[in-house]
Amino acid sequence: MTRRTRGRGAAAVALLAGVPVVFLAVFFVWPVGHIVERGLRPNGSWDLGVVGAVLRAPSTRHLVWFTLWQAAASTLLTLALGLPGAYVVARFDFRGKALLRAAITVPFVLPTIVVASAFLGLFGTRGIFAGVVDLDGSIWAILIAHAFFNYAVVVRTVGGLWSHLDPTLDDAARTLGASRWRTLREVTWPLLRSAVASAAAIVFLFSFTSFGVVLVLGGQRYATLEVAIKRATLDRLDLPTASVLALVQLAAVVALLLSFAATSSRRGVRQRLLATGDVARRPRGRAEHWFVAANLAVMAVLLGTPIAVLVERSLHPTTGYGLDFYRALFDTPARAARFVPPLDAIRNSLEFAVVATAIALVVGGLAAFAVAGRGRGRRPLDLLLMLPLGTSAVTVGFGFLISLDRPPLDLRSSWIIVPIAHSLVAIPFVVRILVPVVRSIDDRLHEAAALLGASPARTWREVDLPIVRRAALVAAGFAFAISLGEFGATLFIARPDRPTMPVAIFRFLSQAGAANFGAAMAMSTILMVVTAAAILLIERFRTPGLGEF
Amino acid sequence: MLRVEGVTVRYGDHTAVDRFDLDVGEAEVVTLLGPSGCGKSSILRAIAGLVPIAGGRVLVDGSDVTNRPPHTREVGLMFQEYALFPHRDVVGNVAFGPRMHGDTREAVARRVDEVLALVGLSGYGARSVVSLSGGEQQRVALARALAPKPRVLMLDEPLGSLDRSLRERLTGELRALFVDLGLTVVTVTHDQGEAFTLADRVLVLRDGVVSQIGRPVDVWRGPADAFVARFLGFGNVFEVVARDGRIDTPWGPMTAGNRPDGDAALVIRPDGLRLARTGAEGVAGPATFRGDHFLVPVMLRTGWTLEVTDRSGEVPEPGTSVRVELDPNHVVLTAP
Numbered sequence: 001m002t003r004r005t006r007g008r009g010a011a012a013v014a015l016l017a018g019v020p021v022v023f024l025a026v027f028f029v030w031p032v033g034h035i036v037e038r039g040l041r042p043n044g045s046w047d048l049g050v051v052g053a054v055l056r057a058p059s060t061r062h063l064v065w066f067t068l069w070q071a072a073a074s075t076l077l078t079l080a081l082g083l084p085g086a087y088v089v090a091r092f093d094f095r096g097k098a099l100l101r102a103a104i105t106v107p108f109v110l111p112t113i114v115v116a117s118a119f120l121g122l123f124g125t126r127g128i129f130a131g132v133v134d135l136d137g138s139i140w141a142i143l144i145a146h147a148f149f150n151y152a153v154v155v156r157t158v159g160g161l162w163s164h165l166d167p168t169l170d171d172a173a174r175t176l177g178a179s180r181w182r183t184l185r186e187v188t189w190p191l192l193r194s195a196v197a198s199a200a201a202i203v204f205l206f207s208f209t210s211f212g213v214v215l216v217l218g219g220q221r222y223a224t225l226e227v228a229i230k231r232a233t234l235d236r237l238d239l240p241t242a243s244v245l246a247l248v249q250l251a252a253v254v255a256l257l258l259s260f261a262a263t264s265s266r267r268g269v270r271q272r273l274l275a276t277g278d279v280a281r282r283p284r285g286r287a288e289h290w291f292v293a294a295n296l297a298v299m300a301v302l303l304g305t306p307i308a309v310l311v312e313r314s315l316h317p318t319t320g321y322g323l324d325f326y327r328a329l330f331d332t333p334a335r336a337a338r339f340v341p342p343l344d345a346i347r348n349s350l351e352f353a354v355v356a357t358a359i360a361l362v363v364g365g366l367a368a369f370a371v372a373g374r375g376r377g378r379r380p381l382d383l384l385l386m387l388p389l390g391t392s393a394v395t396v397g398f399g400f401l402i403s404l405d406r407p408p409l410d411l412r413s414s415w416i417i418v419p420i421a422h423s424l425v426a427i428p429f430v431v432r433i434l435v436p437v438v439r440s441i442d443d444r445l446h447e448a449a450a451l452l453g454a455s456p457a458r459t460w461r462e463v464d465l466p467i468v469r470r471a472a473l474v475a476a477g478f479a480f481a482i483s484l485g486e487f488g489a490t491l492f493i494a495r496p497d498r499p500t501m502p503v504a505i506f507r508f509l510s511q512a513g514a515a516n517f518g519a520a521m522a523m524s525t526i527l528m529v530v531t532a533a534a535i536l537l538i539e540r541f542r543t544p545g546l547g548e549f
Numbered sequence: 550m551l552r553v554e555g556v557t558v559r560y561g562d563h564t565a566v567d568r569f570d571l572d573v574g575e576a577e578v579v580t581l582l583g584p585s586g587c588g589k590s591s592i593l594r595a596i597a598g599l600v601p602i603a604g605g606r607v608l609v610d611g612s613d614v615t616n617r618p619p620h621t622r623e624v625g626l627m628f629q630e631y632a633l634f635p636h637r638d639v640v641g642n643v644a645f646g647p648r649m650h651g652d653t654r655e656a657v658a659r660r661v662d663e664v665l666a667l668v669g670l671s672g673y674g675a676r677s678v679v680s681l682s683g684g685e686q687q688r689v690a691l692a693r694a695l696a697p698k699p700r701v702l703m704l705d706e707p708l709g710s711l712d713r714s715l716r717e718r719l720t721g722e723l724r725a726l727f728v729d730l731g732l733t734v735v736t737v738t739h740d741q742g743e744a745f746t747l748a749d750r751v752l753v754l755r756d757g758v759v760s761q762i763g764r765p766v767d768v769w770r771g772p773a774d775a776f777v778a779r780f781l782g783f784g785n786v787f788e789v790v791a792r793d794g795r796i797d798t799p800w801g802p803m804t805a806g807n808r809p810d811g812d813a814a815l816v817i818r819p820d821g822l823r824l825a826r827t828g829a830e831g832v833a834g835p836a837t838f839r840g841d842h843f844l845v846p847v848m849l850r851t852g853w854t855l856e857v858t859d860r861s862g863e864v865p866e867p868g869t870s871v872r873v874e875l876d877p878n879h880v881v882l883t884a885p
Contacts, residue, residue, distance in 0.1 A: 166632060168628050168629075168630070168632040169632050169634060171594075171597075171599050171619075171626070171628065171632065172626070172628055172632040172633075172634070172693075173634075173645065173649075174597075174598075174599065174618075174619040174620050175597050175599070175619055175620070175622075175624060175625060175626040175694075175699075176620075176625075176645050176646035176649055176693065176694075176696075176697055177620045177621075177623075177646055177649035177650050177697055178620055178645070178649045179618070179620050180618075182620075182649065186645075187634060190636040191635070191636055282561065284601050285601060
């Protein structure tokens with residue numbers, strides 16, 4: 001970060017990095033180590049028998065095959081819908097574009113369980129299309145839900161680069177005799193390839209580790225590795241199998257990330273990028289107007305319909321429209337003994353989110369300053385910080401379940417375990433948001449402050465902190481939204497009497513009856529509104545031009 | 550060879566080019582000269598088919614290309630900041646055009662060698678375009694535009710992003726190349742020196758409308774109006790009023806020649822003024838050094854501020870009284 005930081009010595013960096021390293025060691029490496037141990041040393045000694053048995057089972061092969069091909073199909077579908085959308089957002093100006101850009105991001109941050117509910121509202125037996133389009137329990141419901149989720153990834157990643165490509169390169173190709181199609185193939189595609197590849201990698205990874213969507217929409221027919229881990233653990237109490245599946249998942253994700261990293265250096269092209277705004281223009285001519293309109297229609301249908309239907313279903317008791325489902329959430333009928341009032345779930349979620357946000361900000365903030373600095377250990381630290389992102393939430397939850405259950409770390413009965421898990425998922429995002437901003441702080445600002453008589457601590461407080469504050473607000477909003485929506489890990493570790501909103505929604509969905517379905521829809525709507533509010537708040541504080549997320 | 554008839558270009562409500570006409574003969578070099586934002590780049594883009602036109606026609610070699618897409622027009626364009634393809638090397642850039650026209654591999658290779666030799670870049674083929682200097686990039690862009698043998702070659706600020714000494718050298722080279730190859734060329738620039746060196750004919754543009762058209766020497770001798778005169782760099786342009794065939798000047802009344810009564814502009818070329826013992830009285834300001842002469846601002850009693858060229862090297866101290874003589878042979882009376 002600064003020459004003086006280096007001068008201040010490794011001690012300062014070690015101090016900055018120490019807290020995140022210890023945090024990750026205890027709450028990530030330790031649980032994952034336990035998964036390895038459960039899988040490979042089930043009885044205290046190395047025994048690969050379980051591994052062999054699980055890997056040889058045809059059901060495992062089916063599971064891995066399905067997980068792979070549904071991820072590939074989801075990626076293709078998302079790219080097919082998203083690439084034209086990226087072009088429209090990058091190259092055309094139209095009324096309401098800023099709002100649209102914010103709106104298409106909303107699905108990406110929606111809790112998976114809300115997305116799943118919304119698609120049940122569309123295609124489920126109580127859905128709006130029930131009996132018309134029969135996609136209940138079909139693979140299409142899953143693929144479309146994944147496209148709904150990841151559309152923004154493609155538009156933001158690819159559109160982000162596309163809007164900075166110099167359009168006169170296209171013009172040059174055209175005057176040299178290339179048709180529109182040839183220009184796209186020979187000029188645009190080579191320059192855009194790296195962004196398309198990273199978008200595809202992200203979508204594939206998210207679809208590969210998809211949990212909530214497949215759990216709810218897949219029924220008994222479809223399961224990803226994530227869902228299988230959950231079923232083995234929570235439904236069948238078969239921990240050895242769960243461990244082996246978690247290891248398979250971990251290995252697949254690591255292989256995926258490594259192969260992407262190995263090939264990405266070959267794709268990049270050194271090029272001059274423009275400031276945005278220069279290149280977007282109003283559509284001209286009939287063909288362009290149709291193209292823009294068609295893509296806006298795709299966005300409206302793909303992204304708008306599920307959300308609209310979710311709200312509609314939540315307001316639609318058996319007869320007419322009304323707030324009955326919402327009112328039911330706030331009533332406390334004396335029902336079954338294990339019944340937890342829905343209002344409590346909302347309160348739990350909010351409390352957990354506040355605590356998780358605080359942890360993620362402190363740990364992630366310290367890590368960001370360490371990573372942005374010039375210390376020797378910053379690259380390994382950076383990698384370590386990204387690992388929880390690659391690992392799945394279910395793996396984290398499962399690891400917590402089997403490792404934090406005895407002294408000295410017996411947290412299983414403590415509420416704090418939930419916000420800790422949430423913060424673990426949020427920290428990579430916090431770091432990614434903060435690092436570019438911390439790096440952007442000009443060294444000369446520190447020098448100027450020092451020459452004006454500020455001590456290093458004072459400089460940090462009066463120069464660094466105010467600059468980072470906006471980004472920290474954005475990161476906090478993200479962490480808050482992530483915690484609110486976190487489902488995979490929470491399902492494993494939340495105590496039955498302290499469910500979060502996603503867990504409560506899942507419970508409603510697993511029970512029969514119109515009232516339960518309605519309650520799930522109503523609570524999903526509330527969760528969606530709170531999350532969207534947090535995200536729209538972020539958009540207002542975002543530092544323009546730094547980072548895509 | 551190229552005919553533009555009444556072409557209009559609009560961006561939303563803004564009219565960038567208004568009913569523009571142009572006729573370029575075979576092997577003629579025409580330069581559009583004007584300040585930035587005057588619509589000159591839009592004219593090139595309209596001719597190339599890169600912006601839709603709101604009216605008018607474009608004819609290349611007698612055939613109407615108005616409704617043809619850019620890649621079938623056989624019009625070459627060298628872009629302002631070159632727009633070289635960053636993912637291709639020098640050969641890849643230059644070969645692009647011939648490849649698009651379906652030439653055989655051998656024909657493409659031959660053509661690439663030919664044009665690279667022409668611009669003095671033989672042996673640069675495998676270099677990455679990002680690693681080239683500004684002047685080298687300019688040559689690659691020119692070679693790329695020439696390679697498919699366009700019927701009309703257009704250059705948008707061909708030397709605009711180069712430093713001054715390089716620009717002056719390359720202007721001469723470009724002119725020689727145009728003449729040698731017998732090219733039909735339209736260039737665009739905001740630099741009058743560049744325009745005068747390159748062009749057979751100059752068009753001065755203002756807000757999408759032609760202010761003046763003619764041979765460089767004629768435009769220089771008789772700027773059509775005050776705007777053109779100021780744009781060409783004349784420092785002494787004054788608003789006057791012609792009345793009864795005469796105008797009033799600090800040197801007394803002068804004949805207005807064949808200018809009608811009303812507002813007019815008096816343009817005095819640099820050689821027309823000198824410090825002397827007689828002439829109009831004024832006060833000298835701080836002089837600036839311009840290489841082979843000094844430029845002395847003189848505030849006349851009547852309110853005009855003159856820029857007087859002084860080659861004697863003995864400039865008056867600021868604040869001293871001086872007199873300025875006028876040579877009527879270097880005076881032009883034009884439209885306001």
